[in-house]
Amino acid sequence: MRDLINSYEELTPFHDVLADVEPATWALPEGATLRLGRGRVGSMAFSPDGKHLTVTTKIGLWWYELTTMQPVALWETERGMVSAISFSHDGQRIATGNADGTIKVWNVQQGQCLAEMERQTHAKYKGVSCLAFAPDNLCLAVTGVKDSIVGLWNVESGTQLIQYYGASQDVSNFCGVIRPVAFSPDNRLLACLNTADTISIWDLNTHVCLATLNEYTGVVESLCFSPCAGYLAAGGRHGGVQVWDTNTWKIYKIYADYDMARVSLVYSQDGVLYATETSDNMARVTDIEQEDKGWTAVKEIGNIQSAKFSSDCQFVVAGTKEWMVWKAGDSQPRRFPHAHTYFPDSVVFSPDRKTLAAACWNDGVKLWNITEPSQPPIHFDLPGKYHRVSLSSDGTFLATGIDENIVKVWNVGDNTPLKTLAFSEKDTVVRSAAFSPRSNLIACGDYKGNLHLWGGQPEGKRYIPAAHQGVVDFVALSPDERYLVSVSVHGSQDSRLWCVESGEAVDMFPANIRTVAFSPCGHKIACGLRKQILLWDVDRCRTLLTLPHAQQSWWPFALAFSPCGKYLASGAWWHRGMGIKKVAIRLWDVSTGENIATFRGHPTDVQDLTFSPDGMLLASGSYDNTVLLWNMKPYLQTDVSS
Numbered sequence: 355m356r357d358l359i360n361s362y363e364e365l366t367p368f369h370d371v372l373a374d375v376e377p378a379t380w381a382l383p384e385g386a387t388l389r390l391g392r393g394r395v396g397s398m399a400f401s402p403d404g405k406h407l408t409v410t411t412k413i414g415l416w417w418y419e420l421t422t423m424q425p426v427a428l429w430e431t432e433r434g435m436v437s438a439i440s441f442s443h444d445g446q447r448i449a450t451g452n453a454d455g456t457i458k459v460w461n462v463q464q465g466q467c468l469a470e471m472e473r474q475t476h477a478k479y480k481g482v483s484c485l486a487f488a489p490d491n492l493c494l495a496v497t498g499v500k501d502s503i504v505g506l507w508n509v510e511s512g513t514q515l516i517q518y519y520g521a522s523q524d525v526s527n528f529c530g531v532i533r534p535v536a537f538s539p540d541n542r543l544l545a546c547l548n549t550a551d552t553i554s555i556w557d558l559n560t561h562v563c564l565a566t567l568n569e570y571t572g573v574v575e576s577l578c579f580s581p582c583a584g585y586l587a588a589g590g591r592h593g594g595v596q597v598w599d600t601n602t603w604k605i606y607k608i609y610a611d612y613d614m615a616r617v618s619l620v621y622s623q624d625g626v627l628y629a630t631e632t633s634d635n636m637a638r639v640t641d642i643e644q645e646d647k648g649w650t651a652v653k654e655i656g657n658i659q660s661a662k663f664s665s666d667c668q669f670v671v672a673g674t675k676e677w678m679v680w681k682a683g684d685s686q687p688r689r690f691p692h693a694h695t696y697f698p699d700s701v702v703f704s705p706d707r708k709t710l711a712a713a714c715w716n717d718g719v720k721l722w723n724i725t726e727p728s729q730p731p732i733h734f735d736l737p738g739k740y741h742r743v744s745l746s747s748d749g750t751f752l753a754t755g756i757d758e759n760i761v762k763v764w765n766v767g768d769n770t771p772l773k774t775l776a777f778s779e780k781d782t783v784v785r786s787a788a789f790s791p792r793s794n795l796i797a798c799g800d801y802k803g804n805l806h807l808w809g810g811q812p813e814g815k816r817y818i819p820a821a822h823q824g825v826v827d828f829v830a831l832s833p834d835e836r837y838l839v840s841v842s843v844h845g846s847q848d849s850r851l852w853c854v855e856s857g858e859a860v861d862m863f864p865a866n867i868r869t870v871a872f873s874p875c876g877h878k879i880a881c882g883l884r885k886q887i888l889l890w891d892v893d894r895c896r897t898l899l900t901l902p903h904a905q906q907s908w909w910p911f912a913l914a915f916s917p918c919g920k921y922l923a924s925g926a927w928w929h930r931g932m933g934i935k936k937v938a939i940r941l942w943d944v945s946t947g948e949n950i951a952t953f954r955g956h957p958t959d960v961q962d963l964t965f966s967p968d969g970m971l972l973a974s975g976s977y978d979n980t981v982l983l984w985n986m987k988p989y990l991q992t993d994v995s996s
Contacts, residue, residue, distance in 0.1 A: 378727035381414065381431040383936065383955030383982070387971075390710060390722045390731070391695045391980040392416060392425070395672040397438055398662040401462075402445035407662075407670055410436040411694070412957060412978035415450055420668070423677050423690035429465065430458065433935045434957035434978065440485035440494070447509060449494055451482025457496055459509045469512030477501040478930070483533040488558075489541045497533040497546060504535055504546045504556075518546065518556050518563075532575040532590075538583040543600065545577045545586055553577065553588060555603065565603040570596055576618040581625050589617035595629055595642060609642055623665050630663045637661035637671045651678045651687070657717070659694065674717055675733055691730040695720060698975030700742040700962050705749040707966040710973055711766060712981060713741035719753050719766050724983070734766055746791040754789040754796070761787050761798055775808055788838075790831045795854070797838050799826025805840055807854065818857050822846045828869055832876040837892060839863075839870045839879065849881070851892070861895045864888065871913035871922075878944070880913045880922055887913070887924055889944065899947040907938035907952075912974070914963035920944055921990060923972055925960025939963070939974055941989055951989045955982050 378389050393411025400407055406426070409416040413434045417427035430436055430450050438451035447468070451457045455473035460466065473480045473496060481499035488495070493515065496505045504518040535546045543564070544556045551574060553567040572593020579586055585606060587597045595609040595617060615633040622628060627642045634657050638650040651658070651671040659672040667682035672694060678687040698712035698720075710722045712731075716739045720731035738757030743766070746752055751766035759777040761784055764770075775796060777784070786799040795810040803826060805818035824845015831838055837860070838852040849863040849870070863870075863881055867888075871880045878898070879890040885908050887901040903910055903926070912925035922942040928934070936954035943950055956976035964973050965986070972984040 376728055377425045377428070380428045383953065385951075385953045385984050386955050386982045387985050388724065388727055388983040389413075389980055390693075390712075390724075390727060390983070391698075392693050393434075394696055394979040395659040395694045396436070398660055398670060398672070399439045399441055399448075400662065400664040400666075400668060400670075402441055402443060404664070404666055404668060408439055408441075408448065409660075409672075409694070410439050410450070412436070413980055415439065420670075420679065423679060423688075423692070427465075429460065437499075438482045438485045440487055442487045442491040442509075443489055444491055447487070447491065449485045449487065449509070451485050451496060453481040453499075455480025455482060455498070457482060457485070457494070457507065459494065459512070469507075469509060471496075471507050471512050471514070473498055473503075473505060474514060474517065475501050475503050477503075483531075484535050486535045486537055488537050489539055495535045495537065495544060495546070497535050499533070502533075502548055504544070506544075516561060518544070518554070518561070531573055534575060534577040536577040536579055536586075538579045538586075538600070539581055540583045542583070543579070545579070547574055550574065551593070553586075555586075555600075567598060567603065569605055575616060578619050578621055580621050580627070581623065587619045587621070587627055589619045589629060591616055593617075595619065595627075597627070612640075618661075618663075620663055620665055622667060628663055628667075630661050630669075632658055632661045634658060639663050639669055649680050649687070675730070693730045695731065695979055697977045697979045698961060698981055699740070701964050701973050701975040701981055702743045702745055702751070703964060703966045703971070703973065704751070705745070705967050707968065707971060709751075710981060710983075711743045711751045712975060713743045713753060715739060719743060719751070721751070721766070722981070736764065737762075740787075742788070744789060744791065752789065752791060754787050756784045756787055759783055761796060763789050763794075763796065773809075777806075785825050786827055786829045788829045788831045790833075790835050792833075792835055795831065795835055797829045797831055797854075799829045799840055801825050803842065803845055805829070805838070805852070807838070807857075810835060810854065816857050818852065821850065821852075821859075822848060830870050830872060832872045832892070833874060834876045836876065837872075839872075841867055841870065843868055851879075851895075863890070868909075868911045869913060871915060873915045873919045873944075874917060875919055878915075878919070880915065880924075882910045882913055882924065884908055886910075887922070887942075889922075889947075899944075901942055901947050901949075903940070904938075906932050906934045907940065908932070910940070912960040912963045914965060914972075915944075916965050916969045916986075916990065917967060918969060921950070921969075923963045923965070925956075925963050925974055925976075927959040928957070928977075939972075939984070941972075941986070953984055955984075956980075 393413040396410035407418045414431035415429040435453040440449045457471045459469045479500040483497045483499045486495045494507045506515045555565040573591040575590035589595045594612045597606045599606045618630045661671045669680040671678040677690040696714040696717040700713040718736040719734045722731045738755045741755040753764045761775045762771040763773040783801045788797045796808045798806040803822040805821040807816040822842035827843040828841040841849045849867040851860040867881045869882045881888040889899040907926045909927035910924040925939045926937045939953040941951040959977040962975045
């Protein structure tokens with residue numbers, strides 16, 4: 355194997371971008387001017403020559419040069435949602451699989467797609483879990499996310515050669531489990547999963563199942579054969595490491611002292627078995643036989659997104675803020691900041707539109723300098739998972755966060771909260787919150803359907819019991835603080851308009867509204883339903899317009915009015931079965947209901963939308979873990995900010 359790797363040392367990935375071109379502008383969709391973030395790190399793979407690292411994300415496949423950890427290419431952005439990756443052993447091909455079940459085989463040097471396949475399964479979810487090239491580089495094994503089918507494909511013709519089935523074709527109860535697959539180095543055996551804890555061994559010549567291994571006590575997420583093909587090792591979640599003798603299929607050794615969240619395994623080229631243990635805040639590599647913990651990464655780099663150890667002893671850990679990279683012989687890692695962030699739930703521009711603030715799920719608040727997009731964002735850690743960002747009257751970024759039964763408001767950058775609201779009742783858990791800086795008014799909805807308001811004029815606490823029968827999923831305050839809208843999605847599935855001063859219900863909206871947005875003047879409300887948007891007159895309590903969405907743009911759950919109130923932007927969620935590669939962001943004329951423009955750039959749900967103060971930019975935060983900036987100038991009147 356070492357001779358084979360050396361013979362391909364000069365292989366380099368094709369990329370059609372210049373070294374001096376800003377990566378934030380690579381593969382942008384039509385109408386977009388910038389991309390903030392590169393998508394959360396998923397799977398990683400080292401090129402066989404050890405020069406590059408490839409990283410799967412929801413927006414595509416990133417190529418990094420390992421010595422500098424600078425990106426050199428971005429592939430497979432047409433659909434994105436890349437979930438699995440594998441290099442051929444000679445380094446000439448790379449295979450990608452995505453969440454829709456599509457597999458592509460690429461020529462590394464030319465960047466061309468050589469073959470495209472689609473997983474054959476009766477399961478509702480066709481997503482690709484793992485890929486593995488056979489040692490002869492002619493065959494590719496593919497596993498799925500929610501079924502036990504393993505397909506073998508010819509990488510040149512793109513035809514499926516055979517399917518292997520586990521004990522059950524439907525394993526949907528193991529959602530989120532990695533379903534590994536491994537070839538023996540002699541190209542004779544294939545190891546894969548029946549269920550989460552049962553391994554099947556198939557003879558590739560006769561297609562007979564030679565053995566079923568059910569001794570593993572946890573969830574198997576990693577399989578690998580030794581270079582001599584004499585041993586098979588398995589690791590995963592909470593089951594330690596087990597090794598079988600491939601001649602007898604008896605357990606050779608059990609290593610129980612591996613209790614971190616996930617364990618992945620790799621044999622080095624000289625036959626040493628290494629375990630990479632990963633949890634939320636730590637990753638480490640251990641020589642299993644010697645119990646030598648060679649490298650350890652801790653929470654200093656943020657929660658661990660992914661970790662990978664190669665057969666030639668290179669180790670990369672992706673935190674939420676930076677990379678840590680080791681090579682054999684290194685005593686300390688090299689550190690490189692990166693822009694692979696978690697998904698933004700909420701986004702807002704600074705008054706000068708040079709900075710964008712994004713509240714990211716489980717990852718605090720990030721501030722992006724739009725004028726220098728190559729720079730990683732400034733990161734602010736905050737307790738809790740659910741945060742929203744807004745602007746104070748003096749242009750300061752504010753963050754509102756929920757941590758069980760405590761709600762806090764911060765000036766972003768100041769660790770001391772401006773306001774802290776703690777519920778004395780231990781069984782009160784807050785689900786949603788909104789803050790208005792005009793008079794420091796906070797509105798909260800809890801899991802029992804109650805509404806709580808603090809502050810305002812006069813300062814005080816108000817309580818609206820049983821506002822909904824069940825969870826209050828969303829609350830919004832009008833700019834003038836006269837009204838509050840509350841939405842229950844997972845409870846009574848209704849939405850109500852409340853008078854803040856009296857605490858009385860003003861009106862009830864149609865059922866199944868998911869989100870709302872107030873116009874800047876506060877006299878209109880946009881309500882997002884599954885198939886349409888309602889424009890609601892607050893003063894008359896009636897529908898002004900109904901904006902129907904095309905079938906491929908259903909679920910318009912991100913809404914934002916332009917600063918002048920003349921325009922409305924809506925962002926859809928991705929919905930299975932619609933056959934779309936990118937979800938729609940639509941721009942509407944509020945007075946006529948005309949759909950002025952439609953933009954498609956995110957491969958999955960649009961979480962939030964916001965206009966710049968001058969109305970010339972629209973920012974869309976997505977579940978693909980990026981923010982796209984869209985140029986509005988061609989579509990809006992010049993007085994849009996008035």
